[in-house]
Amino acid sequence: MKDKLINHSSLEDFYQRNGASLPAGIAREIGHFNVFESEKLFDKKTGDRIMPYSRRAYYKISWLRGKSKAEYADKTIDIRQNALLFATPKIPYHWLPEDHHQTGMFCIFTSDFFSSGQSGMVLDELPIFQPGQFSVFQLSDEEIKEIEYIFQKMHKEMSTDYKYKYDLLRNLVMELIHYGQKLQPMSALSNTQNASERISSLFIELLERQFPLESLNQRLNLRAAKDYADRLAIHVNHLNKVLKEVTGNTTTQLISKRVIQEAKILLRQTNWNIAEISYSLGFEDQAHFSNFFKKQTTFTPVTFRL
Structure with a gap:
């Protein structure tokens, strides 16, 4: 679709x-x-x-x-x-x-x-x-x-x-x-015909357009479910409901999976330090990013990079 x-x-x-x-x-x-x-x-x-x-x-x-x-x-x-x-x-x-x-x-x-x-x-x-x-x-x-x-x-x-x-x-x-x-x-x-498929497609498009991160001058601007809901002019609960029905994942889960995917690429394929990667991925500080990465992968960013 x-x-x-x-x-x-x-x-x-x-x-x-x-x-x-x-x-x-x-x-x-x-x-x-x-x-x-x-x-x-x-x-x-x-x-x-x-x-x-x-x-x-x-x-x-x-x-x-x-x-x-x-x-x-x-x-x-x-x-x-x-x-x-x-x-x-x-x-x-x-x-x-x-x-x-x-x-x-x-x-x-x-x-x-x-x-x-x-x-x-x-x-x-x-x-x-x-x-x-x-x-x-x-x-x-x-x-x-x-x-x-x-x-x-x-x-x-x-x-x-x-x-x-x-x-x-x-x-x-x-x-x-x-x-x-x-x-x-x-x-x-309201347009219910094919609305769920369209919302799902547009969400994925908004998510993917932020990647890849190729420069330290780039930073993710859309990090929370509400950020995407606001761009699509729909309520965040409605966005969550649609994405769960269409993909089997919540908005937050889909965002987290894509952020982790990019984090792994940056850790393995660039010489950016952990703080720089953390900032580019939209985290407030390095500790927050490290906790997020470990929760999603069971590894710390430093261990994963080794």
């Missing part, structure tokens, strides 16, 4: 799939930003514009015109005509158009695009990109005009040679973000 739902989607994958050109040099200089008219893009392989669950490496703000659905772990949002959707790399979702007249615009950008600017903005600190909520907003006729104006201004600015155009584009993206944060999110409906 996992392979059917989840794909890795880098920026290069996005451009190749949609037949668009990757702007030369932009990723090296300022992170990445681009804006598109959605009706001009399509999947070159399938000819459609269905967006699968994927590990997107970028943020996305979409102005959607036409009937569609946005599916999250166990919730579905029905989009009747016009909506504004904010997507973060941390929360997988599935966009499914329901008619042949889908239009609108969207922009994609990386966190580096904002951290490279003067403000040093951290996107994940903004309310609209926080886990545990669905950032999809229905638009009125007046709001559509205002959103379209911002997107069209972005689109026009991308073709200019203005020296400070990316500073201006950052401001326009922030205008969209603040606009969305003032709107009332759309209601999500």
Whole structure:
């Protein structure tokens, strides 16, 4: 089920799939930003514009015109005509158009695009990109005009040679973000069909995307069951119940097994000291990690490494 739902989607994958050109040099200089008219893009392989669950490496703000659905772990949002959707790399979702007249615009950008600017903005600190909520907003006729104006201004600015155009584009993206944060999110409906399989797959995807640990600069951010439940916008008890039914293990057991697997690799295949491994795996101190490792394996980290 996992392979059917989840794909890795880098920026290069996005451009190749949609037949668009990757702007030369932009990723090296300022992170990445681009804006598109959605009706001009399509999947070159399938000819459609269905967006699968994927590990997107970028943020996305979409102005959607036409009937569609946005599916999250166990919730579905029905989009009747016009909506504004904010997507973060941390929360997988599935966009499914329901008619042949889908239009609108969207922009994609990386966190580096904002951290490279003067403000040093951290996107994940903004309310609209926080886990545990669905950032999809229905638009009125007046709001559509205002959103379209911002997107069209972005689109026009991308073709200019203005020296400070990316500073201006950052401001326009922030205008969209603040606009969305003032709107009332759309209601999500419970979706029981295949929900357990989808929740299980998305949990595993969130768990696996943190590995492998290849640098001392990396650290696990999701360590507790509640961390994963918040990202999937479901209650932690519901996540535990689903994972127990599907896998036979609790959320904590699945996390512990994967952490131990990575700990063994780091102990045997790197020269990192125990404190460094402990920190990278998200433990508060070396003693806590040593106790955890011994409880799971009957060995201390030092003994296992010998």
